[in-house]
Amino acid sequence: MENPTPPSTDRAQVIKTNAIGLSKKDYDGAPSTLCKGCGHNSIASQIVQVGFELNLRAHEIIKLSGIGCSSKSPAYFLGMSHGFNALHGRMPSVSTGALIANHTLRAIGVSGDGDTGSIGMGQFKHLMRRNVRMVYIVENNGVYGLTKGQFSATAEEGLQLKYAGVNEFPQVDLCMEAIIAGCGFVARSFAGDAKQVRELLKAALSHRGTAVLDIISPCVAFNNEDDSPKSYGYGTKHEKPLHELGFIPYAEEISIEPMEPGEFRTVRLHDGSHISLRNLDSGYDPTHKLAALERLQRAQDTREFITGLIYYNPDRPSLAEVEELDTPLAQLSAEQLRPSKAALDQFLQSYR
Amino acid sequence: MSVLERQQEAGHAIRSPVINDFSLVVATANGTGSQTANLTLLRSFFKLGIPVHGKNIFPSNIQGLPTWYHIRVSHEGYIARRPSEILVAFNPATAHDDVQELPSGGVCIYSADLKNLPQRNDLIYYRVPVGELIAGIDVPVKRKPYIANMAYVGVVAWMLEVPLEVVEEALGAQFGYRQKLVESNQQVVDRAYAWAAENLSKQDPFRVEPMNKTEGLIVMTGNEAGALGAVFGGASVAAWYPITPSTSFMDALREYLPKLRKDDQGKPTYTIIQAEDELAAAGMLLGAGWAGARAVTSTSGPGISLMAEFVSYGYFTEVPAVIWDIQRVGPSTGLPTRTSQGDIAFAYTLGHGDTKHPILLPSSIEECFEFGWKSLDLAEQLQTPVFVLSDLDLGMNNWMGRPFEYPDQPMQRGKVLSAEQLQAMGGFARYKDVDGDGIPYRTLPGTDHPLAAYFNRGSGHNEQAQYSERAEDWLNNMARIARKFETARDLVPAPATELNPSARVGIIAFGTTRYAIEEARDRLAHRLPTSLLRLRALPINQAVRDFVAAHERVYVIELNRGGQMHGILQNELPEFAGRLRSIAYLDGMPLTARWVEDRLLKEEESSL
Numbered sequence: 001m002e003n004p005t006p007p008s009t010d011r012a013q014v015i016k017t018n019a020i021g022l023s024k025k026d027y028d029g030a031p032s033t034l035c036k037g038c039g040h041n042s043i044a045s046q047i048v049q050v051g052f053e054l055n056l057r058a059h060e061i062i063k064l065s066g067i068g069c070s071s072k073s074p075a076y077f078l079g080m081s082h083g084f085n086a087l088h089g090r091m092p093s094v095s096t097g098a099l100i101a102n103h104t105l106r107a108i109g110v111s112g113d114g115d116t117g118s119i120g121m122g123q124f125k126h127l128m129r130r131n132v133r134m135v136y137i138v139e140n141n142g143v144y145g146l147t148k149g150q151f152s153a154t155a156e157e158g159l160q161l162k163y164a165g166v167n168e169f170p171q172v173d174l175c176m177e178a179i180i181a182g183c184g185f186v187a188r189s190f191a192g193d194a195k196q197v198r199e200l201l202k203a204a205l206s207h208r209g210t211a212v213l214d215i216i217s218p219c220v221a222f223n224n225e226d227d228s229p230k231s232y233g234y235g236t237k238h239e240k241p242l243h244e245l246g247f248i249p250y251a252e253e254i255s256i257e258p259m260e261p262g263e264f265r266t267v268r269l270h271d272g273s274h275i276s277l278r279n280l281d282s283g284y285d286p287t288h289k290l291a292a293l294e295r296l297q298r299a300q301d302t303r304e305f306i307t308g309l310i311y312y313n314p315d316r317p318s319l320a321e322v323e324e325l326d327t328p329l330a331q332l333s334a335e336q337l338r339p340s341k342a343a344l345d346q347f348l349q350s351y352r
Numbered sequence: 353m354s355v356l357e358r359q360q361e362a363g364h365a366i367r368s369p370v371i372n373d374f375s376l377v378v379a380t381a382n383g384t385g386s387q388t389a390n391l392t393l394l395r396s397f398f399k400l401g402i403p404v405h406g407k408n409i410f411p412s413n414i415q416g417l418p419t420w421y422h423i424r425v426s427h428e429g430y431i432a433r434r435p436s437e438i439l440v441a442f443n444p445a446t447a448h449d450d451v452q453e454l455p456s457g458g459v460c461i462y463s464a465d466l467k468n469l470p471q472r473n474d475l476i477y478y479r480v481p482v483g484e485l486i487a488g489i490d491v492p493v494k495r496k497p498y499i500a501n502m503a504y505v506g507v508v509a510w511m512l513e514v515p516l517e518v519v520e521e522a523l524g525a526q527f528g529y530r531q532k533l534v535e536s537n538q539q540v541v542d543r544a545y546a547w548a549a550e551n552l553s554k555q556d557p558f559r560v561e562p563m564n565k566t567e568g569l570i571v572m573t574g575n576e577a578g579a580l581g582a583v584f585g586g587a588s589v590a591a592w593y594p595i596t597p598s599t600s601f602m603d604a605l606r607e608y609l610p611k612l613r614k615d616d617q618g619k620p621t622y623t624i625i626q627a628e629d630e631l632a633a634a635g636m637l638l639g640a641g642w643a644g645a646r647a648v649t650s651t652s653g654p655g656i657s658l659m660a661e662f663v664s665y666g667y668f669t670e671v672p673a674v675i676w677d678i679q680r681v682g683p684s685t686g687l688p689t690r691t692s693q694g695d696i697a698f699a700y701t702l703g704h705g706d707t708k709h710p711i712l713l714p715s716s717i718e719e720c721f722e723f724g725w726k727s728l729d730l731a732e733q734l735q736t737p738v739f740v741l742s743d744l745d746l747g748m749n750n751w752m753g754r755p756f757e758y759p760d761q762p763m764q765r766g767k768v769l770s771a772e773q774l775q776a777m778g779g780f781a782r783y784k785d786v787d788g789d790g791i792p793y794r795t796l797p798g799t800d801h802p803l804a805a806y807f808n809r810g811s812g813h814n815e816q817a818q819y820s821e822r823a824e825d826w827l828n829n830m831a832r833i834a835r836k837f838e839t840a841r842d843l844v845p846a847p848a849t850e851l852n853p854s855a856r857v858g859i860i861a862f863g864t865t866r867y868a869i870e871e872a873r874d875r876l877a878h879r880l881p882t883s884l885l886r887l888r889a890l891p892i893n894q895a896v897r898d899f900v901a902a903h904e905r906v907y908v909i910e911l912n913r914g915g916q917m918h919g920i921l922q923n924e925l926p927e928f929a930g931r932l933r934s935i936a937y938l939d940g941m942p943l944t945a946r947w948v949e950d951r952l953l954k955e956e957e958s959s960l
Contacts, residue, residue: 030818059800062643075807075819082797083807084642086635087661093591093632097639097647100589100623102798105643123635126628326619329588330644330796334763336621337586337646338725339612341758344584347612348755351570 019055026058027051029079033072039191039217039232040073040110040139046194047077047108050201054249056106062098063108066091066120069146070112070139070217078108089120092127095134096319102328103320106205107134114144117153117172124174128181130319131209135201138174138212139191141219142230149222156229156303163222176296178212179289179311185211186292186311190235191218196307199275202247203309206269209318216305229303242286242295242308244278270314277309286312370557372402372427377436378504379443379450383415385498386442388526388537389505390421394750395522396514397425398571401563405431405867407749407942412596412688418446427563431752432868433942438558440504441466451475459556461507476556478548480507485544491536499540506544510552513559516545570717570755574746575650577717578676579604580756581724582648583612586763587674589645590624591636593655596688597744598678601650630655634662637673637737641666642808644768644796646728650676653695654685656702663737664703665810667833670783670792672731672766676740678747681940690940691745693863697916699739700890706830710840711739711890713862714746717753719845719888725759726845732766734840735791743911745864745942767793771801779803782817783829790835837891844889847896855883857956858903860896860921860932862887864942865911871945872952880956887917892924900928905959907952909935911943933959 015023027048032041051061058080065071067088074083086094091109099107116124116138127136142155149163153172160166178186185207187200197215204211218224218232226233250272266274267286277286285291292311299306327336376393380386390406397404404425411417424431439454441447441462447469451460456474464481471477485503486496509519520538527533572580579601582590592602606624613621627633633649640647651659656677666673679695681687701707710730712723723740731738767787769780774795780803783792795804806817813829814820859882861869866886873882885899900906900921906928908918915934922929935951937943 057800058802059798059804062797080802080805082795082805083809084639085807085809085811086639087665087810090631090635090662093627093635094639094642096625096632097589097591097636097641097645098643098797099639100625100636101640101643101645101647102796105797122628123632126632130625323623324619325623326617327615327621328644328798329621329623329640330798332586332588332615332621334586334765336615337588337613338584338759338763343612344756344758347580347608348570351572352568 018052020057022052024048024052026080027056027078029074029076032076034069035220037220038069039141039215039219040070041076042191042194043137043139043197043215043217044073044076046197046201050198050205051078054202054205060104060106061108062105063110064091064095064098065110066112066115068112068115068144070110071115073110073139074108089115089118090123091115092120092123092132096127096130096132099132099134100319100323100325101330103133103325104328108137109134110137110139113138113140113142113152113154113174117174121153121172121177125177125181128178128183128210128212131182131184131316133208133318133320134210135204136210136212138214139217140174140214140230141217141223142228143219143223145219145222159228161223161228171300173296173300174212174214175310176293178214179292182316183212183311184209184313184316187212187309188214188216189307190216190239190305192232192235193239193307196241196245199245199247200309202249203245203269203273203275206271206273207314208270209314209316229305235305238305240281240304240306242279242281242284242306242310244280245308246276248274248276267312275309281306286310289313368557369559371559371561372425372563374425374438374558375434375436376423376425376438376440376508377450378421378423378440379446380419380501381443381445382411382413382417382419384501386419386421386501388498389501390423391750392505392519392522392526393508394423395525395571396509396518397423397560398566398752399518399521400514400560401566402427402560403429403431403565403752405749405751407433407745409941410689418443425560427565429565430867430871430945432871432945434944434946440508441469442501442504459511459558461504461511478507478511478552480504480544481547485547486540489536489539499537502537502540503544506541507548509541510545510548511554511556511558516542566752568755569752571750571752572717573600573748573750574714574717574720574742575601575678575748576604577720577753577756578650578714578724578740578742578747580608581721582674582728583608584759585725585728586646587648587728588622589636589640589647590622590649591627591633591640591647592624592649593627593630593633593651595652595655597680597748598650598652598655598676600748601676601678630658631662634659634673634675637675638662638666638671641672641731642797646732647672648674648676648728650678652678652680653682656695656699660702663709664705664707666737667703667707667709668705669808669810670735670794670833671737671808672735673737674727674731674740675737676742679741679743681938687940689744691743691864691911691942692938693741693743693865693911694916694938695741696910696912697919699741700920708837708891709737709739710734710844711741712845713888713890714740714742715863715866715886716746717751718756720746721756723845729761729764730843733764733791733843734836735766735794736836741863743864767791769793769795769799771799771804774799774801774803781815782806783813783832784815785832785835789839790832790837791839792832841891841893844891846893847888847899848886849895849899850884851902852881852883855881856904857881858883858885858899858906860885860887860899860906860908860917861910862917865909868943868945868948869909872948875945875949876952880952882952890920892921896921897925900925900931903931905931905933907933907935907955909948912936912938
C-alpha cells in the first residue's frame with residue numbers, strides 16, 4: 001500500500017533549492033508519454049537531477065534529438081531550455097550547426113540505437129571526427145519501439161524476439177565505433193544504475209568535445225525478457241562496472257597515476273573538475289585506446305555487460321577551437337557581419 | 353544572324369572587314385591548361401573595351417576529354433551563345449567535327465600537330481607550328497602543354513590585330529603576381545605573334561578595334577558574385593558538400609571570407625564546414641539558422657534531392673537557411689557539366705507534404721551579388737529556407753557586369769525577441785500570428801529569460817510549439833504558413849519588365865536565357881514585336897498577373913524539357929492558363945538567339 005504524501009502546510013520550507021535558487025522541479029520537462037518503466041524515463045530523471053545538482057542555467061543549455069522513442073525524451077527534461085527534435089539520424093548535423101552558431105551553449109543530445117547505429121551512423125561518426133562539444137546519449141535498447149519491435153543494429157547476433165524473430169547479423173558496438181571515430185569520452189552505462197548514469201552525465205558535461213554515453217535502456221514493450229542482454233533482468237544481474245565512478249566538481253588538479261586492480265585514481269576534465277575511478281577490473285586503463293577496444297571486443301565475445309568510462313582522451317581540440325570561434329557567430333552585430341562599402345569597392349578593383 | 357550570313361545575304365564581298373563582331377571557339381583537351389590562354393583572350397577583348405563573354409563547355413573529367421571555350425565578341429553587346437566563325441583547333445580528337453561545323457567563310461587556326469584535318473575550300477586556314485614556337489622556352493617539362501596554348505593566343509592576337517601590350521596586360525591579370533609565369537607565357541605569345549606576322553598572310557575579314565563599352569565594368573563568374581554577396585549579407589555559417597557546378601561558389605567564399613570578415617582581434621566572423629554529404633550540410637544549416645547564425649550552402653540538383661528532408665523540416669518548423677542551387681542537367685547524374693533550368697519545379701515544392709519555398713532567380717553577376725545578401729535577409733525575415741536558383745552557365749563562366757551596388761538596406765534579422773522584449777511582453781508563443789502577416793516571433797537559444805525557450809519539432813504543434821495532433825492546430829498552423837507565403841510575394845525581388853506598346857505577344861523568362869531572348873527580340877523587332885517579363889523570384893506577384901493579362905499570348909521560355917515554370921505559372925494564374933504557352937528545350941547547351949527566334953516564329957505561325 002502506498003503512503004500518500006502528507007499535505008504540506010508551508011511548501012517554501014520543504015522545497016530544496018540549488019546554488020542558483022532553483023528547485024529540482026525547475027529542471028523538469030513535460031510529462032513523459034513513453035511506456036511506464038521505460039529505461040528512457042529513468043535517464044530523463046537523471047538529467048533533471050544532474051541539472052539541479054550542477055546548478056545548470058537553462059538558457060545555457062540546448063537539448064537535441066533525432067527520431068524515435070529516445071528522441072522524444074528531450075521534451076521530458078529541462079523544460080526551460082531550447083530544444084530541437086530533429087530528423088531521424090540527423091541530430092549530429094543539426095547539433096554541429098547550432099554549436100557552430102553558438103559554441104558557448106552546452107548541448108545534451110538524446111538519440112537511440114536505431115537513430116544512431118542505423119540511419120544516423122554516418123552523421124554520428126562525423127560528429128565525433130569533428131569533436132563537436134556535446135553530450136551524446138544513446139538510449140540503447142536494441143529494438144525499434146515506435147514501429148513495434150524490429151531489431152536495431154545494436155541487437156546481439158542470435159537474439160530471438162517474439163516479433164522480430166532471430167537476429168542473424170552481428171551487433172554494432174557504438175562504443176567501439178565512437179573510439180574508432182576519434183571520440184575522446186566514451187562511456188557505457190545502464191539505465192538501471194542511476195548513480196553511475198548521473199556521475200557519467202556530470203563528467204560528460206565537463207568534457208570539451210563529443211562525449212558519448214551508450215546507456216543500455218531496456219524496452220519494456222519489446223525487448224525485456226531476462227535472457228536478452230538489454231533487459232532489466234539481465235542488466236541488474238550481470239552489470240560489471242569497470243570502476244566505481246565519482247564526479248568531483250572543480251577540484252584541484254590531480255595527475256593520473258598508473259594503477260593496479262583495486263586502485264583509485266582521478267582524471268582531470270577540461271573544466272577543472274575531476275572524475276574519480278576506483279578500479280574494479282584488473283588493470284583496466286581507460287586512457288589506452290587499443291586496450292579499450294580490446295576490452296569491448298572481449299566483453300562482446302563473452303557477453304559481459306561492462307559499464308563505466310571506457311575511453312578518455314582530452315587532447316583533441318573541439319570543433320569550436322579548430323575554427324577559432326570567439327564571439328558566438330549568432331551574436332555578431334550587423335556591423336561585424338557586413339564589411340563596409342569601401343571594402344566592397346576596393347575588393348572589386350581586382351575584377352576590373 | 354551571324355555577320356557572315358548578313359554579308360552573304362547582302363551580297364557583300366566576304367573580305368570587307370568585320371569589326372568587333374564574331375564568335376570564336378577554342379577546342380582543346382581537358383586538363384591542358386587552356387583555360388588560362390582562353391581567359392587571356394577574353395580579358396584582352398575586355399580591355400579593348402569590347403563587350404565579350406566566354407562560355408566553357410567542358411566534360412565531367414579531370415584530364416583528356418574534349419573541351420570547348422566559346423568567346424562571343426559583340427560591339428552591340430550581345431553575349432548569348434552563337435555558332436562560331438573562328439575555330440582554334442588544338443584537339444586531335446574533335447578537330448574533324450569542329451572543322452565541319454564552321455560556317456562557310458569561317459577561319460580555322462590549327463595546331464601543326466593535327467593530322468588529316470578536313471580541307472574545305474570555303475574556309476581560311478592558319479597553321480600554327482606549336483613545337484617550333486615553344487622550343488627553348490625555359491619552363492618545367494610539365495608546364496610545356498600549358499605554354500603551348502599560348503601559341504594560339506599569339507596567332508589569334510595577330511589575326512584579330514590585338515595589340516601585344518593588351519595581351520600582356522591580360523596575361524598579368526591572369527597570373528596575378530607570379531611574374532616568372534607571365535614572362536614565359538608572354539614569350540610564347542610574342543614569338544607566335546611575330547612568327548604569324550612573318551609567315552602568314554591575313555585573308556579573313558575579322559578584326560578588333562578598341563571601343564569604350566566595358567569602361568568601369570568588372571568581369572566575374574556568377575558563383576564568385578553570389579559568394580561575395582553572401583559575404584556582404586553577413587553569412588556566418590557555410591556548410592557544404594562538393595558538387596559540380598557549385599563548388600566554385602564555396603571556393604570563392606573560402607577565398608573572400610578570410611579577406612573581408614575578420615573582427616577587430618583578427619578572429620573570423622564565420623565558419624565553413626565541409627560536410628559528409630548534403631544531408632548533413634542541410635542539417636548544419638538549420639541548426640545554425642535556429643541558433644541565430646546566417647547560414648548558406650551551395651549545391652546542385654543531386655544535392656537538392658538529399659536536402660529535401662531538411663527543407664521540408666525547415667519549412668514546417670520555420671528555420672531560416674539559404675540554399676544556392678547551381679543547376680546542371682538532370683535527371684540523375686545527367687550531364688553534370690552542362691547547364692539547365694531543370695530544378696525549378698522540384699525546388700519550388702521540395703519536401704513531402706504541403707511545402708512551398710521562395711526562389712530567387714538571378715540572371716547576371718549583379719543579381720548574383722544582390723541575391724547573395726538579399727536571400728539571407730529574406731530567410732530571416734520569412735523564417736524559412738530560401739532557394740537561389742542559378743545555373744552552371746551563370747555560375748562557372750565569366751560575365752561582364754557593373755560594379756556591385758552596396759546593399760541599399762540595413763541587414764534584416766527578422767522577428768527575433770530579446771530577453772528585454774520577452775520581459776516586456778510577458779512571454780511569447782512561437783507560432784502565433786501576432787502581426788497578421790503569417791510570420792511568427794522567435795527566440796534564439798542562449799536568450800537569458802525563463803520564458804525564452806521553445807521546443808523546435810517537426811511533428812504537429814500548436815502555437816506554443818507544443819506537440820499536438822489536434823485538427824484545429826494543424827489547420828491553423830498550415831494556414832498561417834500559407835499566409836506567410838502570401839507575404840513573401842511582395843518581399844522577394846520584383847520582376848523586371850520591358851513593355852512594348854505595340855506587342856500582342858509577351859515573353860516570360862528567367863535566369864541566363866535572357867541573353868538569347870533579348871537578342872532574339874531585337875532581331876524580331878519588326879516581324880514580331882514582343883514584351884518581356886523577366887522573373888526574378890517566386891512566388892509571383894501582381895505584376896506578373898498584369899503582364900499576362902496585357903498580352904494575347906505569353907510564351908514562357910525555359911531551359912528544360914517539360915516547361916516547369918510554365919506549369920507553375922499556369923497553376924498560379926489559372927484564369928490565364930490558356931494564354932500561357934510553353935517553349936522549353938534542353939540539350940545541354942545554352943540557348944542561341946537564332947533558336948529562340950525560329951521557335952517563336954514557328955509557334956506564332958501555328959497559333960494563327
